[in-house]
Amino acid sequence: MLMKASTENLRKQNRGLILSALRRLGSVSHTELSQWTSLSSATVSTITTELEKEGILLREEQAPSAGRGRPRVKFRQNPNCAFVAIVRITSEMVQYSLVDYAGTLKDRFEEKRPPAETDIDTFSNRLKNDIQRLIERSELQPEQILTVSITTKGLVASGKPELLWSPVFEDKTMNFEDLLRPILPAQIRLTNDTQFAAQSIAEQRAAKLGGFSNRKLATLSLSHSIGLGIATEEANGKISSFAPPFGHMMHDPNGPLCRCGAHGCIESIAGFYGILRTAFEVDDDVVPAKFIPLKEIENIAVRARNGDHQSEYAFRKAGEALGIGLGRLLTLLGPMPIAITGHGTLFYDLMQTSILEGIQNTLQVRRNKMPEVSFHTDEGHLIFNGNVQSCLSDLDSNIISEQNGTKWKFN
Amino acid sequence: MLMKASTENLRKQNRGLILSALRRLGSVSHTELSQWTSLSSATVSTITTELEKEGILLREEQAPSAGRGRPRVKFRQNPNCAFVAIVRITSEMVQYSLVDYAGTLKDRFEEKRPPAETDIDTFSNRLKNDIQRLIERSELQPEQILTVSITTKGLVASGKPELLWSPVFEDKTMNFEDLLRPILPAQIRLTNDTQFAAQSIAEQRAAKLGGFSNRKLATLSLSHSIGLGIATEEANGKISSFAPPFGHMMHDPNGPLCRCGAHGCIESIAGFYGILRTAFEVDDDVVPAKFIPLKEIENIAVRARNGDHQSEYAFRKAGEALGIGLGRLLTLLGPMPIAITGHGTLFYDLMQTSILEGIQNTLQVRRNKMPEVSFHTDEGHLIFNGNVQSCLSDLDSNIISEQNGTKWKFN
DNA sequence: AACATTTTTTCGACTGTCGAGAAAATTAAT
DNA sequence: ATTAATTTTCTCGACAGTCGAAAAAATGTT
Numbered sequence: 021m022l023m024k025a026s027t028e029n030l031r032k033q034n035r036g037l038i039l040s041a042l043r044r045l046g047s048v049s050h051t052e053l054s055q056w057t058s059l060s061s062a063t064v065s066t067i068t069t070e071l072e073k074e075g076i077l078l079r080e081e082q083a084p085s086a087g088r089g090r091p092r093v094k095f096r097q098n099p100n101c102a103f104v105a106i107v108r109i110t111s112e113m114v115q116y117s118l119v120d121y122a123g124t125l126k127d128r129f130e131e132k133r134p135p136a137e138t139d140i141d142t143f144s145n146r147l148k149n150d151i152q153r154l155i156e157r158s159e160l161q162p163e164q165i166l167t168v169s170i171t172t173k174g175l176v177a178s179g180k181p182e183l184l185w186s187p188v189f190e191d192k193t194m195n196f197e198d199l200l201r202p203i204l205p206a207q208i209r210l211t212n213d214t215q216f217a218a219q220s221i222a223e224q225r226a227a228k229l230g231g232f233s234n235r236k237l238a239t240l241s242l243s244h245s246i247g248l249g250i251a252t253e254e255a256n257g258k259i260s261s262f263a264p265p266f267g268h269m270m271h272d273p274n275g276p277l278c279r280c281g282a283h284g285c286i287e288s289i290a291g292f293y294g295i296l297r298t299a300f301e302v303d304d305d306v307v308p309a310k311f312i313p314l315k316e317i318e319n320i321a322v323r324a325r326n327g328d329h330q331s332e333y334a335f336r337k338a339g340e341a342l343g344i345g346l347g348r349l350l351t352l353l354g355p356m357p358i359a360i361t362g363h364g365t366l367f368y369d370l371m372q373t374s375i376l377e378g379i380q381n382t383l384q385v386r387r388n389k390m391p392e393v394s395f396h397t398d399e400g401h402l403i404f405n406g407n408v409q410s411c412l413s414d415l416d417s418n419i420i421s422e423q424n425g426t427k428w429k430f431n
Numbered sequence: 432m433l434m435k436a437s438t439e440n441l442r443k444q445n446r447g448l449i450l451s452a453l454r455r456l457g458s459v460s461h462t463e464l465s466q467w468t469s470l471s472s473a474t475v476s477t478i479t480t481e482l483e484k485e486g487i488l489l490r491e492e493q494a495p496s497a498g499r500g501r502p503r504v505k506f507r508q509n510p511n512c513a514f515v516a517i518v519r520i521t522s523e524m525v526q527y528s529l530v531d532y533a534g535t536l537k538d539r540f541e542e543k544r545p546p547a548e549t550d551i552d553t554f555s556n557r558l559k560n561d562i563q564r565l566i567e568r569s570e571l572q573p574e575q576i577l578t579v580s581i582t583t584k585g586l587v588a589s590g591k592p593e594l595l596w597s598p599v600f601e602d603k604t605m606n607f608e609d610l611l612r613p614i615l616p617a618q619i620r621l622t623n624d625t626q627f628a629a630q631s632i633a634e635q636r637a638a639k640l641g642g643f644s645n646r647k648l649a650t651l652s653l654s655h656s657i658g659l660g661i662a663t664e665e666a667n668g669k670i671s672s673f674a675p676p677f678g679h680m681m682h683d684p685n686g687p688l689c690r691c692g693a694h695g696c697i698e699s700i701a702g703f704y705g706i707l708r709t710a711f712e713v714d715d716d717v718v719p720a721k722f723i724p725l726k727e728i729e730n731i732a733v734r735a736r737n738g739d740h741q742s743e744y745a746f747r748k749a750g751e752a753l754g755i756g757l758g759r760l761l762t763l764l765g766p767m768p769i770a771i772t773g774h775g776t777l778f779y780d781l782m783q784t785s786i787l788e789g790i791q792n793t794l795q796v797r798r799n800k801m802p803e804v805s806f807h808t809d810e811g812h813l814i815f816n817g818n819v820q821s822c823l824s825d826l827d828s829n830i831i832s833e834q835n836g837t838k839w840k841f842n
Numbered sequence: 843a844a845c846a847t848t849t850t851t852t853c854g855a856c857t858g859t860c861g862a863g864a865a866a867a868t869t870a871a872t
Numbered sequence: 873a874t875t876a877a878t879t880t881t882c883t884c885g886a887c888a889g890t891c892g893a894a895a896a897a898a899t900g901t902t
Contacts (some may be wrong), residue, residue, distance in 0.1 A: 022667050058435050269763065348680050352677070438859095441889090501880040503881090
């Protein structure tokens with residue numbers, strides 16, 4: 021059912037516009053705000069004074085005048101009006117960061133994960149304690165942290181912060197809401213990490229090109245497991261994203277056993293353990309070890325580059341699974357540029373031919389041109405940045421609804 | 432870039448709300464409008480009088496009074512304020528319909544397509560003449576027909592009404608805008624037919640359940656070729672849809688030659704010609720005839736049901752391609768109910784096991800429950816209705832923008 | 843100190859929605 | 873027939889929001 025429009029919503033939307041301009045442009049003057057939002061100067065005035073009174077915005081007195089005339093006063097977010105905790109879970113470590121409302125990193129530490137740990141309770145208790153520590157170190161009141169946003173590999177439930185399936189813990193689920201509610205009242209978010217990598221890359225492009233014409237972008241993360249995120253530019257200019265379990269899309273019904281219990285998933289062939297399996301001709305019904313040192317795959321790559329047939333074949337087969345999978349993706353969602361991240365980019369030379377061949381084998385691609393393929397080595401940063409951006413714009417959305425709310429009174 | 436909100440947009444949105452209420456509820460009184468839209472009675476008054484003045488709305492005098500009190504006056508769309516031509520192209524015929532703004536069918540005729548006609552110019556000229564005829568029979572001015580909306584099988588360009596690839600004309604493209612511009616000034620739309628089948632089924636469900644909780648629905652059309660439409664319920668309650676070329680998604684890279692020139696497309700195995708190919712063990716590099724009488728497939732089905740192994744195998748293989756393809760779809764877009772239409776539903780018993788097996792083989796489906804599978808034999812109606820609905824709400828959207836426009840002055 | 847220039851705020855006009863009461867149109871009762 | 877009751881629709885004044893233009897503010901220049 022469509023919603024009716026009221027003058028109240030109208031104001032909300034324009035408040036949101038101001039907030040998003042601030043988010044994108046950093047520190048902005050009244051006039052710039054007016055130009056960017058195309059709101060009249062008068063409206064900008066009323067909204068900014070309102071937000072200032074609510075403690076969300078700060079006027080930055082500006083000293084360096086660049087010419088004659090009244091100097092501009094710049095607005096910026098009040099950094100202390102809210103904080104978010106950003107947790108990034110990787111296979112090797114967990115990274116805890118505290119970020120303020122203006123987006124600046126206030127604190128960070130990392131904890132190595134003990135190798136081969138598969139007990140979920142041990143893991144989650146340590147995670148809880150580490151978040152507790154992050155709060156204590158900050159000397160903030162727990163209520164001042166409005167969001168805890170966690171990224172992980174694996175399949176995430178929609179609507180609630182629950183991990184449904186992950187390479188390490190497999191079918192043992194984990195609800196972060198239940199875990200963290202006792203220690204702080206924040207909103208808990210859980211998101212697939214590659215989704216935020218995609219979001220981040222898409223936002224970079226949109227900022228550079230002023231809206232990325234292509235409307236969609238896929239990000240493929242190559243590593244122990246295979247991740248995929250898809251970012252879409254909506255009609256209103258917002259970029260939304262999602263992360264299907266691409267690694268567990270069926271490639272070959274007669275393929276090898278995957279960690280997920282099915283046969284022939286893309287990951288079972290193109291994940292690091294899949295490559296290792298093919299290289300060492302491990303039996304199809306055996307899943308290789310959960311933790312494979314990167315060094316091991318590098319060795320296979322060296323052998324492949326030196327002409328070892330079986331090693332070459334392992335990478336080629338991986339590329340084939342990825343390429344055909346991407347081709348299927350493009351068939352269903354239309355052609356879009358593809359960004360590749362993760363340690364697996366190191367071995368792209370060995371997979372390139374078969375990946376591109378798979379993509380090429382798509383009706384729309386054959387009819388038009390090959391989609392652009394790009395590489396991004398800073399996966400960790402991308403995920404972190406994507407998470408922060410998404411978190412803070414979420415906060416912005418909450419703020420615009422809470423007009424005159426008493427919630428934002430930290431200063 | 433987000434759009435600023437103005438009082439003008441505000442009014443537009445509420446005009447749209449009134450129009451969509453009218454579209455859904457048919458003939459509605461002032462009070463009902465107010466309740467349904469949750470706009471105040473005063474606002475409904477101003478908007479309805481405005482729309483009435485513009486000739487878009489009619490007051491329906493006379494109401495069978497159901498008790499004491501002032502009788503309600505009902506509003507309805509002015510049927511004559513606009514007309515649309517609906518063209519439905521199937522492999523056997525082309526159906527031409529004229530529909531008024533209130534959605535009632537004013538005229539309809541069908542023209543059989545000569546069998547085995549593959550010349551695109553002959554076809555398009557006949558189409559043009561037939562539309563010309565539809566206009567002349569109506570005795571309307573060409574300007575009164577605001578939209579010509581065509582449905583077809585095949586791959587349709589986005590943004591312009593161009594057929595990019597179709598089973599019959601293959602790579603010979605066809606731009607309906609160029610074709611029809613000389614004879615009328617209407618907006619020309621071209622859409623894949625299964626997309627509207629999906630749209631129509633989704634709208635039925637939404638109406639019945641008051642918004643279909645599942646948010647997505649896939650419709651599979653089984654016939655000479657394979658079509659797929661996906662309908663999504665957006666946050667605002669609108670249902671949007673698209674139609675990827677699912678039939679040409681790669682099933683098996685070593686599979687048989689498809690009409691599209693690739694090998695192993697789903698359609699090359701599960702389309703009628705694919706089933707025939709397997710049943711008669713036609714060579715993988717040969718594409719069977721373009722026009723296969725339904726009778727032929729029915730014969731294979733009879734043999735299969737009587738236990739003929741090769742015939743059984745043909746349907747089983749088709750089901751496998753469809754099921755695994757649907758599984759891949761669900762992996763990428765999440766679990767959703769599946770509706771099946773087209774003549775191929777007649778043979779569902781022969782494919783059911785392998786279709787369901789393929790769907791079942793999906794991480795999210797294994798973790799939850801099997802998506803609902805339903806059947807719809809009235810494909811033609813679904814496509815027509817979906818097209819009409821989509822056309823008319825499009826018109827509504829144009830109307831709300833053209834406030835005080837002089838465009839709507841037919842009465 | 844007066845003037846020029848640029849930025850920001852303020853003011854009045856305009857558009858839109860809403861609530862409440864007035865007006866309209868009908869049935870039921872006298 | 874007239875009046876009362878009832879229900880629906882319209883109208884009017886209040887309020888919220890945006891906009892353009894003019895006023896005010898803050899600084900540099902002469």
